Amino acid sequence: MKREKSIELLNKAIAEELTAIHQYMYFHFILDDLGYDLLASIFKKTAIDEMLHTEKFAERILFLGGEIEMKPAKPIEHIRDPEEMLKLAMKSEEEAIDMYNEFALECANHRDAGTKQIFESVILDEERHYDTFNIEYENLQKFGMEYLSQQAMERSKKMGAPRNSNQ
Numbered sequence: 449m450k451r452e453k454s455i456e457l458l459n460k461a462i463a464e465e466l467t468a469i470h471q472y473m474y475f476h477f478i479l480d481d482l483g484y485d486l487l488a489s490i491f492k493k494t495a496i497d498e499m500l501h502t503e504k505f506a507e508r509i510l511f512l513g514g515e516i517e518m519k520p521a522k523p524i525e526h527i528r529d530p531e532e533m534l535k536l537a538m539k540s541e542e543e544a545i546d547m548y549n550e551f552a553l554e555c556a557n558h559r560d561a562g563t564k565q566i567f568e569s570v571i572l573d574e575e576r577h578y579d580t581f582n583i584e585y586e587n588l589q590k591f592g593m594e595y596l597s598q599q600a601m602e603r604s605k606k607m608g609a610p611r612n613s614n615q
Contacts, residue, residue, distance in 0.1 A: 450558040455514030457551045458505045458563065461570075463521035464547065465502040468540060469495045471524045475533045483600035487530060487584060491537075494577050501570050508566055530596060534585040541578035545571055 472495035479488035506516045527533050548567045555564035587595050 449560045451512045451514070451560075453558055454555055454560045454563045455509050455512050457554060457567075458509045458512075458514070459517045460521075461505045461548065461551065461567070462502050462509075462517065463519055464544060465498045465505065466518065466520040467522050467524070468498045468544070469502070470520055471540070472498065472537070474524050475527070475537070478528055479530065479533070482530075482596075483603045484530065484596050485603050486599045487596070490580060490584065491533075494537075494580070497573055497577065501573065504566055504570065508563055512563075531585070531588055534581050534588065537581040538578055538585065541574050541581060544574045545578065548574065 472491045476488050476491040476495065479491060482488075509516050525536060527536060548571045552564045552567040552571070555561075555567065
């Protein structure tokens with residue numbers, strides 16, 4: 449097993465996950481501010497999943513005796529349009545799936561089945577993320593701004609509902 453190569457790949461994965469965490473939390477903040485609760489919560493939940501991926505990668509690096517590098521791969525993009533957010537998210541998830549498939553194969557080639565399995569398990573999550581973002585994108589295409597308006601109206605209803613005095 450070539451530990452150094454696995455550590456290098458795991459640190460690259462951490463860099464990409466940190467970028468995703470920052471990007472998705474930025475989207476969460478913007479969408480939450482606009483009142484788009486459903487879409488905002490999807491980005492927040494996905495960011496949390498990406499944090500868990502980072503943790504898996506970091507734990508494996510430590511197991512292999514390496515040093516964890518905590519540097520995002522690139523700065524976030526300041527996008528405020530929900531459709532553009534979803535497009536970027538889908539593109540990012542597709543790139544992650546391709547990258548982790550390559551990393552899993554590379555780990556298999558240098559006899560590191562443990563790291564290979566970690567990358568393969570993360571691929572399944574990234575595929576689920578892609579599917580979620582794709583469904584939201586299709587909903588936005590199908591229903592237009594009414595889809596987002598409905599989310600904002602639901603928030604307003606909750607905020608304007610009378611409070612139960614028994615609470």
